[in-house]
Amino acid sequence: MTRIPAVERRAELVAAAVRMIAAHGVEGATTRRIAQEANAPLATLHYCFASKEMLFAAVFEYVAGQYREVLTRNAVRGDVETTARELLRGLLEWYVANPDVGPAIVELISWGQRQEDKQAELVYNEAFETMRPILLNAASSAGQSVDPSTIDDLIYIVSTLSDGFALNWLVFTDRAAALPQIELTLGVLNAWMSANLGDSSERGARASRASA
Structure with a gap:
């Protein structure tokens, strides 16, 4: 029997834990079930x-790493508005x-x-x-002057919209409905950016709607 390296085995167990937590909840994701799944x-x-x-601490680290990978992969080279839209789109499509x-x-x-450890x-x-x-x-690359506190607000908006979409997807899991809902959610982001980031956001929103 081929020996599986410990690092690879740990990764398999963490991935199995994610599936069992999704299917049975934290309490139902017993170590026996996780081992069998892996x-x-x-x-x-x-x-x-x-x-x-x-x-479970390793599972939290895994999920956080997945977020980081998705966000980094969707970090397009554009202005703040274009970049924020693609970050949010990447998260929604990932879900x-x-x-x-x-x-x-x-x-x-x-x-x-x-x-107690606030994982x-x-x-x-x-x-x-x-x-x-x-x-x-x-913002720097596009020559935009955006206050760092506004960037923080934008991150909060992206996170909140992502969470709301994720909960809706969790309840209904309707793929046909999810695709137009992605565009609807992006439209909410466009509206906020138009109100808080100036004219360039509205131009980007129009381009996004035309593309959709």
Whole structure:
């Protein structure tokens, strides 16, 4: 039997934990179920993770890393408005393409808030720390003068719209409806940017609507 490297086995167990949390909730995602989902002996899981809490901490890090990867991948070279739209679009399309992610995140955030180490904040802090330099660099490259506090507000809007869409997708999982809802959600972002970032946002919004 081929020996699977420990790093690879840990990654398989974390991915299996995400699927089991999405399907059964945090309490129902037992170590036995997770090990079976990963096609690994239960003893291997306990070897890789000394406790269920350590496994879930790795799951939080994994989800935060996924956010970072999605945001970085969608960091287009454009002005603030164009960049913010693509960041949000990338997140929304990621939720649709990965239906286990939304339920797992909701379960994890709810569970994490009851823990003392505030792991639930990890995902949001990671998203903020990833988006902020992307948007600041976009403003600098485009020669835009945008107050850093406005950038922070924009990040909050993107995060909130993303969360709302994720919850709706979690409830209905209607792919046909989700596609126009992505454009509707982007329209809300366009409206906020038009009101808070000036004329260039409205030009970008018109271009976005025309493209859609």
